[in-house]
Amino acid sequence: MSKTQTKPKIPKNPENIHRVNFEKLVFGGKALGRFETGACVFAPKVLPQEEAEVYISKKKRDYAEAMPLRILKKSPERVEPLCSHFEKCGGCSFQNLPYEKQLYWKEEFLRESLERIGKFSVSTIKRFLKPIIPARNTFRYRNKTEFSFTRGEEDRKIQVGFHQLGRKFDLVEPNFCLLQSEIADKALGALREILQKSKLTIFSSSPQNRKASWKGFLKNITFRTNYQEKILIIISTSDEKFPEKELEIWKSTFQKHLQGNFVGIIQLREKQKKKNPTKTKVKILYGQAVIPEKIADLLFEVGPQGFLQVNREMATVIIEKLRQIAAGFEKKPKVLDLFCGNGFLGLAVAKEVSSVTGIELNSNAIEEGRRNLILNSIKNYTFYEGDAAKTLKDLIQDNKFDLAVIDPPRAGLGEKACEVLLQTKTKKIIYISCNPSTLARDLKYLAENSYQIISSQALDMFPQTYHLESITVLEKIAKKI
Incomplete structure (x- = not known):
């Protein structure tokens, strides 16, 4: 590999340089440490149980962001990264951590979000949180x-x-x-x-x-x-x-x-x-x-602006999970595919279900999705273009759904979309998420309004980085007679 031409900037002000002991990793790929005052400091490329000399790059009232200058005390878990650019590159977060430890922390990111943001009790989380699904390939997985x-x-x-x-x-x-x-x-x-x-x-x-x-x-x-x-x-x-x-x-x-x-x-x-x-x-x-x-047995045509999961092998795992759940209905379910993009999730179950209704704001994604329907000989999928909450509100006047499959952007569903989703009274919801924080927020709202979480499970879609995907299954609570 070629060498990076620039060197890290070392601040001249010694007041910005600190020695910090780091406790744990947090979602976002940084390690959390504390000043003597108790204020938090976050730094990348540092591991738990390490002491590092850092310089403060940004200071807020109750926390600071820092860049490591040198590791003073190394964690026994630290390993040599395969990439010589790892310490400076903004891409990978965890190449200096054994893969089994990467999995541990990603599962912890999800668990902690459910507890801190979702306000679920430790015992409740223990009931529904399943072990993380490891990646099939930890390198060479991005398409x-x-x-x-x-x-x-x-x-x-x-x-x-x-x-x-x-x-x-x-x-x-x-x-x-x-x-x-x-x-x-x-x-x-x-x-x-x-x-x-x-x-x-x-x-x-x-x-x-x-x-x-x-x-x-x-x-x-x-x-x-x-x-x-x-x-x-x-x-x-x-x-x-x-x-x-x-x-x-x-x-x-x-x-x-x-x-x-x-x-x-x-x-x-x-x-x-x-x-x-x-x-x-x-x-x-x-x-x-x-x-x-x-991906699996599905064919796609992906355009220059199209979105498709970047990890082909782990996308196959998602397809397998969706099909297992869809097959669990007594009658073939009517499926709602919310934030459907090019129809990837709905396509995965289309041949196992009665019908699929996809809602997507991006017209290019819908155009791509319609081509994918033809490629896979699927005739029971209908796309609707528009805002998720508004379009769904109009559709539920004349449509009922048994299963909702949702894969929102990082911002999550939000309260407005959650409210409309509740009005569908769908029997089951499968929530695919790449952001544990917004997932936990939305699950809290749904769990307070007649749904219970059956299972939640992280998938390592993005090895060597802090990112993760998760699949959560919710079921409508039957009214007591």
Whole structure:
């Protein structure tokens, strides 16, 4: 691997440097320690039972955020990370921790959220919380990876990589990433060759002007791979045409390195208004606009803006779980697929159930989902476009559901969607979540309003990171006669 060109900044003010003993890991990938005053301090890349010298990067009234300078006392559980960039890279959180300990802490993140935010008692949690499901592969599991661009401060050449920990304007420049597939590593090598001579500008990334004026061309690049080791390359840029001469170099270089695995280059032209893109145009620069994917026995076509679980093997576990639950009904259930995206969860059970009704706000996802219905010969799935709570409220006037499958964004359901979901009076709810905090909040609301938790279980969808997925099953409490 290439070496990172920048070094951590050491603060000149000695008052910002502290020795801290760390107690535990928390969701977010940081270790929690305490000052002598009792105030909390959070630092990444440090483990429980370690003493570290840290500098304070952000200070609030009752807690502080810090960056480690050196480990003074190492945990006996600390292991050597496989990636030489681990200490500086903002990607992985736990490569310095044995895998069985990663699983322990992820299960603890879920348990602690249920107790602290959900207000469930220890005995109640013990009743329904099941052991975490380990990943089938702890490396090389991602089918999608995004890299950022910047320019070197010394040679001014374009750099590509991941954001450095605590330094969002600087990049770590790996030659490969152990979480992505090997074909994506080859694509990264090809990209480095391209960038050596590229004349393209970088969007809003000048090291001399950190408050950039939102100008430039290249924003980021995404590699999306599939079960056949094919790769689709997606380049996000400002709203300008990709220069023809540059494009020929990009195409020929990727073809040389990737050969038959290379299916296309897509440009996402983003019209910018201040910090946020307001409109995106999809332009096919070469090849095809979608990449085929297979998870379990299901086929998908994933576009440049499409969402699909990044871990194919663990997504298969989710499918298996959903089918087991759907098969437990006496009669084939009518299924509600809320926040359905391209229909992944509903597709998983469609052939085992009476009907599936999907609700999704994103029109691109619905368009992709309808193509997936055709691919899988599914005719009992209906998509509705609109806000989850509002659309569901309209639908339940004339529709009843036996099973609700929900997979909301990180923000969770929220009270409004929970209220409408309760009105469906569905017999069972399967709640898929990637955020233990918002999950616990929503489960508290549902449990206080006629539902009981049958089981909750974490899945390690994202090994080496602090992220986790979970499946929670709720059942409506029957009224006493």
